[in-house]
Amino acid sequence: MSVQPVTAVLIGAGQRGAEAYAPYALQHPDQLRFVAVAEPDPQRRARFAAQHNIPRERQYSTWEDLLDEPQMADAALICTQDTLHTAPALAALRAGYHVLLEKPLAPRPDECEAIVATSEAVGRQLHVGHVMRYTRHYQLLREIVQSGVLGEVVDVDHRENVAFWHMVHSYVRGNWRNSALSSPMILAKCCHDLDMLPWVLGQRCQRLYSVGNLLHFRAENAPPGAPERCLDGCPAAQTCPYYAPYIYLEMKPFWHNYAETAPRGIARWATRQWVERPWLVRLLSVVYPDLRQITEYRGWPLTVLALDPTPEAILEALRSGPYGRCVYHCDNDVVDHQVVSMLFSAGSTVTLTMHGHSHIEHRSTRIEGTRGRLLAMMGNGGGWIQVEEHRTLSRRTYDTSPPPGQGHGGGDMGLMAHFVACVRAGGNPPEVRQAAREALESHRLAFAAEESRLSGQAIFME
Numbered sequence: 001m002s003v004q005p006v007t008a009v010l011i012g013a014g015q016r017g018a019e020a021y022a023p024y025a026l027q028h029p030d031q032l033r034f035v036a037v038a039e040p041d042p043q044r045r046a047r048f049a050a051q052h053n054i055p056r057e058r059q060y061s062t063w064e065d066l067l068d069e070p071q072m073a074d075a076a077l078i079c080t081q082d083t084l085h086t087a088p089a090l091a092a093l094r095a096g097y098h099v100l101l102e103k104p105l106a107p108r109p110d111e112c113e114a115i116v117a118t119s120e121a122v123g124r125q126l127h128v129g130h131v132m133r134y135t136r137h138y139q140l141l142r143e144i145v146q147s148g149v150l151g152e153v154v155d156v157d158h159r160e161n162v163a164f165w166h167m168v169h170s171y172v173r174g175n176w177r178n179s180a181l182s183s184p185m186i187l188a189k190c191c192h193d194l195d196m197l198p199w200v201l202g203q204r205c206q207r208l209y210s211v212g213n214l215l216h217f218r219a220e221n222a223p224p225g226a227p228e229r230c231l232d233g234c235p236a237a238q239t240c241p242y243y244a245p246y247i248y249l250e251m252k253p254f255w256h257n258y259a260e261t262a263p264r265g266i267a268r269w270a271t272r273q274w275v276e277r278p279w280l281v282r283l284l285s286v287v288y289p290d291l292r293q294i295t296e297y298r299g300w301p302l303t304v305l306a307l308d309p310t311p312e313a314i315l316e317a318l319r320s321g322p323y324g325r326c327v328y329h330c331d332n333d334v335v336d337h338q339v340v341s342m343l344f345s346a347g348s349t350v351t352l353t354m355h356g357h358s359h360i361e362h363r364s365t366r367i368e369g370t371r372g373r374l375l376a377m378m379g380n381g382g383g384w385i386q387v388e389e390h391r392t393l394s395r396r397t398y399d400t401s402p403p404p405g406q407g408h409g410g411g412d413m414g415l416m417a418h419f420v421a422c423v424r425a426g427g428n429p430p431e432v433r434q435a436a437r438e439a440l441e442s443h444r445l446a447f448a449a450e451e452s453r454l455s456g457q458a459i460f461m462e
């Protein structure tokens with residue numbers, strides 16, 4: 001007997017909805033099929049509809065129009081911007097859909113509580129876009145900690161090192177630059193980390209204290225004579241690391257980042273060559289067409305600037321759009337560095353450091369236990385975990401790199417596989433309810449960290 005694919009509607013066909021999650025349905029048509037889309041941007045809507053064969057009468061401009069109709073699928077993916085999560089999530093759950101909601105749940109604590117409570121009340125599943133839980137890297141890291149090989153966990157130093165070019169893309173020029181328009185950065189960037197740390201350690205945070213501020217991306221730090229936009233004759237064009245054509249047209253920091261974190265192999269070699277000798281990679285791409293994934297790259301972050309990011313379209317976006325603005329002349333107010341110090345329930349101390357001035361984008365973790373230590377790194381190109389034992393002095397290193405091209409270290413597709421399997425199983429089983437409650441707890445920690453940063457007070461969690 002053939003099993004029908006799970007059906008879904010997509011609300012918000014942007015970067016995450018259309019580019020990160022929906023490809024799962026194209027790769028696994030036997031498992032997942034999109035039957036409707038709500039998206040106000042006509043180009044994005046049409047493109048998604050064409051990719052997923054969605055008939056005209058199932059293409060909607062807004063989530064309200066779609067959810068006003070009788071339930072038409074098993075599940076709803078809600079991938080709108082942070083401030084537009086609560087209303088469609090509540091409506092979709094009440095209409096009978098199982099929901100995959102992008103993180104953060106919502107930018108306010110009461111809204112987060114309401115979404116989780118509604119999912120429980122109506123008996124529909126709520127999954128949150130905490131993709132890091134579905135990476136091989138963090139699954140293995142958790143297994144190692146919970147195996148006891150490190151003994152009791154005494155101290156954790158976990159860092160979210162946001163690269164300088166990603167910082168300005170998302171948190172100075174981009175969608176998450178201003179906390180009133182989206183969320184505080186500790187929620188937007190680190191609800192993943194605040195979700196993973198208790199999950200990895202099997203402990204809850206009892207108390208936290210946080211400090212941080214916006215140190216650098218302020219008008220007073222602008223180079224003398226810097227205009228409002230990079231392309232308007234900036235005198236620092238040759239020296240400023242944030243010069244928009246350097247980030248989006250040359251893309252050297254992006255590929256350098258990949259090369260620096262990828263495991264040894266052809267992808268690492270080729271991306272390094274592309275930074276140092278682009279002519280060589282261009283030449284080789286004639287014979288090895290796979291190299292065109294580099295020479296003709298049209299993915300994130302370029303797709304944020306233009307739906308079809310040709311060099312001409314990118315140039316136009318830099319001339320007229322938000323991503324061509326001088327980083328010292330933006331309406332940003334979120335921090336560029338913040339530290340959260342936490343005490344966990346079994347006595348472990350945990351420090352989470354988030355900052356936006358890293359040379360290379362990566363998360364790094366150091367766990368000191370009574371019987372050994374763990375060091376780990378996960379970057380855009382790959383990752384590794386190293387375990388050293390005190391008594392035997394043994395050292396084991398694990399390569400946790402996903403196959404090239406997998407978003408969020410393989411987490412995007414991993415989350416989708418899990419979501420589809422849970423929806424197929426139906427109901428709202430205890431493990432799904434627990435994961436939603438844990439997601440809520442991660443958001444509570446982020447809100448508490450922000451409260452602590454602003455008030456200067458330690459926060460005691462319930």
Ligand SMILES: NC(=O)c1ccc[n+]([C@@H]2O[C@H](COP(=O)([O-])OP(=O)(O)OC[C@H]3O[C@@H](n4cnc5c(N)ncnc54)[C@H](O)[C@@H]3O)[C@@H](O)[C@H]2O)c1
Binds near residue numbers: 012
């Ligand atoms: N899980 C992760 O690691 C991760 C990574 C990046 C972003 N995010 C989150 O994903 C969410 C989406 O981010 P994005 O980068 O895809 O944003 P995006 O702007 O690319 O996509 C949002 C889409 O929603 C559409 N939209 C706006 N109003 C709508 C309405 N009334 N009805 C239906 N659609 C509407 C927009 O037109 C846009 O296409 C955000 O909450 C963001 O914080 C999560």
